[in-house]
Amino acid sequence: xxxxxxxxxxxxLDIARVSEVALDLFLEHGYDTVTMDDVARxxxxxxxxxxxxxxxxxxxxxxxxxxxVDALRDHLAAVDPQLPAMDAVREAYVRASAVPExxxxxxxxxxxxxxxNPALLADGVERFHGVDGIIARAVVDRAGVAHDxxxxxxxxxxxxxxxxxxxxxxxxxxxxxxxxxIDAALRRLSAGFAAA
Amino acid sequence: xxxxxxxxxxxxLDIARVSEVALDLFLEHGYDTVTMDDVARxxxxxxxxxxxxxxxxxxxxxxxxxxxVDALRDHLAAVDPQLPAMDAVREAYVRASAVPExxxxxxxxxxxxxxxNPALLADGVERFHGVDGIIARAVVDRAGVAHDxxxxxxxxxxxxxxxxxxxxxxxxxxxxxxxxxIDAALRRLSAGFAAA
Numbered sequence: 001x002x003x004x005x006x007x008x009x010x011x012x013l014d015i016a017r018v019s020e021v022a023l024d025l026f027l028e029h030g031y032d033t034v035t036m037d038d039v040a041r042x043x044x045x046x047x048x049x050x051x052x053x054x055x056x057x058x059x060x061x062x063x064x065x066x067x068x069v070d071a072l073r074d075h076l077a078a079v080d081p082q083l084p085a086m087d088a089v090r091e092a093y094v095r096a097s098a099v100p101e102x103x104x105x106x107x108x109x110x111x112x113x114x115x116x117n118p119a120l121l122a123d124g125v126e127r128f129h130g131v132d133g134i135i136a137r138a139v140v141d142r143a144g145v146a147h148d149x150x151x152x153x154x155x156x157x158x159x160x161x162x163x164x165x166x167x168x169x170x171x172x173x174x175x176x177x178x179x180x181x182i183d184a185a186l187r188r189l190s191a192g193f194a195a196a
Numbered sequence: 197x198x199x200x201x202x203x204x205x206x207x208x209l210d211i212a213r214v215s216e217v218a219l220d221l222f223l224e225h226g227y228d229t230v231t232m233d234d235v236a237r238x239x240x241x242x243x244x245x246x247x248x249x250x251x252x253x254x255x256x257x258x259x260x261x262x263x264x265v266d267a268l269r270d271h272l273a274a275v276d277p278q279l280p281a282m283d284a285v286r287e288a289y290v291r292a293s294a295v296p297e298x299x300x301x302x303x304x305x306x307x308x309x310x311x312x313n314p315a316l317l318a319d320g321v322e323r324f325h326g327v328d329g330i331i332a333r334a335v336v337d338r339a340g341v342a343h344d345x346x347x348x349x350x351x352x353x354x355x356x357x358x359x360x361x362x363x364x365x366x367x368x369x370x371x372x373x374x375x376x377x378i379d380a381a382l383r384r385l386s387a388g389f390a391a392a
Contacts, residue, residue, distance in 0.1 A: 192388030
């Protein structure tokens with residue numbers, strides 16, 4: 001677990017393992033009290049190495065979401081072009097959010113931490129900011145809505161936040177696949193909350 | 197504009213004026229480049245006085261939203277108890293968001309700044325976190341939805357973000373009252389985005 005000093009060659013680091021070690025610490029001691037030094041010590045890396053891969057504490061929690069934007073874009077491009085806009089968005093979003101079953105427990109713990117710490121959600125909103133635009137564009141393209149319309153301005157954020165909060169709900173209460181909760185929330189957004 | 201030193205008595209500060217001075221600086225030079233020192237200098241206060249009222253840069257932008265949570269709670273309590281849940285939420289939200297016409301231009305500029313800076317939106321999400329729960333509770337109480345249901349977990353965030361993004365849309369494109377855009381966005385959330 002120690003790092004011999006090597007000139008000019010950055011130390012390799014197992015991103016998934018370090019973020020898991022950090023998650024354990026955050027859940028046990030509280031997100032606010034754990035420092036990057038604690039994470040470095042517990043993972044057996046130098047502070048510098050950890051900072052090189054995780055510039056902020058919240059990036060230790062959000063690292064696993066890094067491929068999401070690209071995955072969503074790919075799935076949106078692949079969805080049946082005949083599907084109504086919101087169905088296409090829902091299908092692509094659920095596919096892009098898919099987590100292999102062996103990672104469900106880890107995902108639950110991560111989502112509970114985010115759900116309990118508004119500062120982490122806030123950081124996620126900043127990280128996922130580009131997703132709004134991708135969804136808005138899909139709705140504009142598929143439904144013929146004007147790109148500067150009110151609907152285009154609000155639909156992306158609504159999808160992202162509904163899907164995120166559905167995932168947190170799954171982590172706290174849900175059985176089965178996380179994708180089912182996201183699917184149900186986006187169906188509701190599509191059909192409207194009036195019947196709530 | 198200078199502050200004579202007075203022992204034991206905090207210097208009075210015009211919250212609205214200082215946040216307006218800050219907004220001017222942010223819009224002219226960019227939110228990231230302006231410092232609290234710049235704001236202190238331009239408003240004629242000491243750095244310490246400004247920090248006492250505005251602990252962060254983003255609080256200079258969000259200060260005007262401080263009364264929103266209480267206003268929303270009051271308006272929700274006052275709305276016709278016979279109204280369907282989402283109509284009640286919409287009416288209360290539009291009333292709580294009302295801005296007197298003489299402040300529309302200032303509000304537009306503030307919302308444009310927030311719209312252009314995801315970090316400011318992220319901070320708003322953290323500040324407005326309690327609003328989610330207030331809306332969820334209104335929907336639970338009025339529509340008889342279970343408090344731990346998926347709908348209760350997602351509806352609050354969807355309302356807040358739709359309303360916020362509608363307000364930003366109004367600041368960029370809209371004519372007339374900001375409340376009209378918020379009203380239209382929440383009607384859409386209520387009726388569903390499927391028809392988008």
